[in-house]
């Protein structure tokens with residue numbers, strides 16, 4: 001092949017990383033909504049939300065009845081019984097919240113709804129007090145703080161900005177309702193309350209942003225290979241196990257299971273590239289290869305660096321014929337690609353590929369062993385090829 005035909009890779013080329021859509025300011029990309037969060041990160045975040053919901057939910061559930069003693073000391077006696085009834089109703093809702101948090105492990109949407117219920121229940125309790133005892137609000141000592149406390153509690157949770165803003169705006173509505181019913185809307189006290197609520201909401205949003213971006217950074221460090229930006233082996237196996245579990249469930253329910261194909265890649269004579277051009281050029285080859293995988297595979301395929309110069313792709317919903325075509329495209333793309341060495345020389349590379357489809361009722365380990373054997377068969381047959389069947 002002529003050098004001019006070879007595709008030169010500029011390592012600065014941008015690919016559309018799902019965590020970094022190009023149209024949002026960098027600091028907001030991860031924290032505005034969960035639209036670009038991976039499924040795995042959603043699981044991790046739902047666990048963080050869950051532990052906090054359980055903790056805060058228990059504190060609220062204990063405090064709701066205990067506070068009746070404080071009411072007894074501070075409120076006019078005729079109000080104590082009615083408020084206590086409201087508190088018991090609140091406590092029942094909070095029990096429901098605790099039950100839901102306990103039951104719904106790894107369900108981000110359910111956990112978000114549970115959290116909304118946890119925070120909005122006190123706000124609804126306050127709204128009910130305002131609607132029934134609006135004229136006596138000055139006697140309900142301590143209750144006007146509820147909207148402020150709810151908005152302050154938003155900061156405890158790793159919520160995205162849109163999630164937090166949604167709950168915050170609902171609480172703001174409750175506060176506006178309270179101010180209009182008590183006739184304080186256009187008074188200095190009313191403005192002061194609104195100003196305080198909006199300020200605390202702003203602080204909570206900032207805390208949410210910091211929490212989600214810290215979580216995201218930790219998650220990336222734990223799940224990604226730092227040289228190529230692909231998934232690391234541990235997270236790939238975890239996600240692959242989950243895919244196989246879903247497939248087994250389909251089989252158990254008598255459904256046609258959707259196929260999963262595995263492609264295992266190993267760069268050919270990579271040691272020679274390192275020895276001839278140095279490790280930094282070897283690193284560039286690995287990065288270019290990762291880029292080829294990204295550009296040739298779909299967004300929901302799992303792509304990982306499996307070891308030094310070994311890579312793995314898991315293709316859910318892809319049968320063997322398509323997997324073969326994909327492997328061939330990747331192989332050809334490698335043949336066409338070059339990396340420029342320090343002395344300006346064009347460094348070329350090739351890859352060997354093993355292909356297999358996960359079989360019904362087999363363990364993931366069995367499929368991994370088979371694809372590994374096929375990869376080494378491809379090496380033994382002369383490299384720069386794929387093998388998709390056991391050789392006798």
Ligand SMILES: Nc1nc2c(ncn2[C@@H]2O[C@H](COP(=O)(O)OP(=O)(O)OP(=O)(O)O)[C@@H](O)[C@H]2O)c(=O)[nH]1
Nearest residue numbers: 266267268269270271272274279280282283308309
């Ligand atoms: N530059 C670089 N080299 C790496 C990295 N990880 C592993 N390697 C090197 O990859 C090379 C792998 O060499 P071998 O396992 O002998 O395989 P090979 O030379 O590719 O030969 P075949 O696989 O048989 O075609 C070793 O020299 C490792 O040091 C890395 O992150 N960067």
